[in-house]
Structure formats: C-alpha cells, structure tokens
Amino acid sequence: GAGVSQTPSNKVTEKGKYVELRCDPISGHTALYWYRQSLGQGPEFLIYFQGTGAADDSGLPNDRFFAVRPEGSVSTLKIQRTERGDSAVYLCASSLSSPAGHNEQFFGPGTRLTVL
Amino acid sequence: KQEVTQIPAALSVPEGENLVLNCSFTDSAIYNLQWFRQDPGKGLTSLLLIQSSQREQTSGRLNASLDKSSGRSTLYIAASQPGDSATYLCAVSVHYIDTDKLIFGTGTRLQVFP
Numbered sequence: 001g002a003g004v005s006q007t008p009s010n011k012v013t014e015k016g017k018y019v020e021l022r023c024d025p026i027s028g029h030t031a032l033y034w035y036r037q038s039l040g041q042g043p044e045f046l047i048y049f050q051g052t053g054a055a056d057d058s059g060l061p062n063d064r065f066f067a068v069r070p071e072g073s074v075s076t077l078k079i080q081r082t083e084r085g086d087s088a089v090y091l092c093a094s095s096l097s098s099p100a101g102h103n104e105q106f107f108g109p110g111t112r113l114t115v116l
Numbered sequence: 117k118q119e120v121t122q123i124p125a126a127l128s129v130p131e132g133e134n135l136v137l138n139c140s141f142t143d144s145a146i147y148n149l150q151w152f153r154q155d156p157g158k159g160l161t162s163l164l165l166i167q168s169s170q171r172e173q174t175s176g177r178l179n180a181s182l183d184k185s186s187g188r189s190t191l192y193i194a195a196s197q198p199g200d201s202a203t204y205l206c207a208v209s210v211h212y213i214d215t216d217k218l219i220f221g222t223g224t225r226l227q228v229f230p
Contacts, residue, residue, distance in 0.1 A: 031216070033217065033218075035218075035220075040222070041222055042120070042205055042220030042221050042222045042223055043160070043205075043207075043218070043220050044220070045218065045219070048216075048217060056217070059217075091159060091160065093160075095216075103216070104148075104150065104162060104165050105150070105162075105209075105218060106162065107152075107159045107160040107161075107162070108159055109158060109159035110158075110159045112157070
C-alpha cells in the first residue's frame with residue numbers, strides 16, 4: 001500500500017508569512033509524529049498524535065507552531081509569522097498503535113521549508 | 117536526557133570494503149533502536165529495527181547489533197557499493213509519559229567510490 005505522503009515537497013515563503021504543511025499517514029496507523037531536521041542534524045521531535053489528540057507537543061519550539069489532526073488521519077502542521085530560523089525539512093512519520101514501544105515508525109519524504 | 121552520538125561523522129571508502137558505523141546512547145531505557153538511510157534531499161528509509169530484547173538484526177548485506185547495557189549499536193555493511201552512499205542515522209525509541217518518540221543521532225555521511 002501507499003506510504004506516508006507529505007505536501008508540498010518544497011515551500012518557499014517570506015519572513016512573517018503563514019504556512020501549512022500536510023501529512024497523509026499510512027492507512028490504519030493511529031500514531032502520527034512530526035519531526036524537524038535542520039541542515040547537518042538529525043531529526044528532532046516536535047509533536048505526537050494518538051488518534052485525533054496531540055498526546056505530546058513538548059517539542060514544538062514556540063507558540064507560532066501548531067498542529068492538528070481533526071479526523072485522526074491527515075495532519076497539518078501550521079507555522080505563523082515564519083522566521084528564517086524555521087527553515088528546515090519537516091518530516092512526518094506514522095506507526096501502528098502507540099504507546100506500545102515496539103512499533104516501527106515509517107517516514108514520509110519531508111517538506112523542505114525555506115524562509116527568505 | 118537521552119543523547120545519541122554517531123561516529124564517525126563522515127566516511128569515504130573504496131567499494132568492496134566492509135564498514136562499521138557506530139552509535140551510542142546515554143540512557144539504556146530504550147524500547148528499540150532503528151537504523152535509517154537518508155539520501156540527499158530525501159526522507160528516511162528504515163533499514164533495520166532492533167527491539168530492546170534483541171541482540172542483532174540482519175537484512176542482506178546489513179547487520180545491526182545492540183548492546184543495551186553499554187548503550188551501543190553498530191551497523192555493519194558488507195562489501196560496500198557506490199549505491200550505499202548516503203547518510204546513515206540511528207535513532208532510539210524512548211517512552212516519556214504517553215509518547216514514543218525517536219531520538220536521533222546526527223548521522224554518518226558515507227561515500228563509497230568506485
């Protein structure tokens with residue numbers, strides 16, 4: 001079946017603008033994660049959804065970042081008043097039911113965000 | 117706080133060599149450890165997942181071992197090929213309250229030349 005998909009693949013915006021990044025998880029996966037990967041670094045956890053609710057948003061860097069998953073499938077990461085430091089690759093992953101601690105996370109191709 | 121370190125940061129070898137990539141983590145309370153491959157400008161491809169109760173996993177020319185008590189994992193690549201050139205990331209799965217999150221290392225950039 002289809003893997004995790006993310007749109008857009010690339011997004012260029014100007015400082016101060018609002019952006020939305022979309023993630024379509026693997027069908028049937030109830031757990032969904034957002035990570036952010038800066039150049040030369042490993043991905044860093046942002047937020048985790050179990051079903052529709054954000055079970056852990058401790059990785060969001062500040063209140064300009066927000067994510068939703070209203071129907072327990074597609075998720076949207078929203079960034080307000082973008083800053084140049086927000087430039088990174090935003091990765092989405094999904095897995096079977098969690099917390100179980102034993103489920104493999106499957107990653108999408110990422111959205112490369114560039115803030116000019 | 118869990119920290120993951122990967123050594124070396126970069127590696128350049130001629131094809132045919134057998135390689136060892138190292139990953140270490142500071143807290144042994146992990147659920148599993150995953151090795152990923154990342155090609156330039158691309159997402160992550162899972163290579164191997166080792167549960168905390170396991171010692172190793174094998175897939176083709178890849179073998180990953182886990183020594184949880186010492187906080188170490190190695191990824192062994194046999195008979196390397198130019199197509200193996202990529203960044204290799206290791207990540208440990210940790211459970212905090214209601215979350216299973218992955219903590220990543222910074223990766224090893226591998227180049228295999230003909």
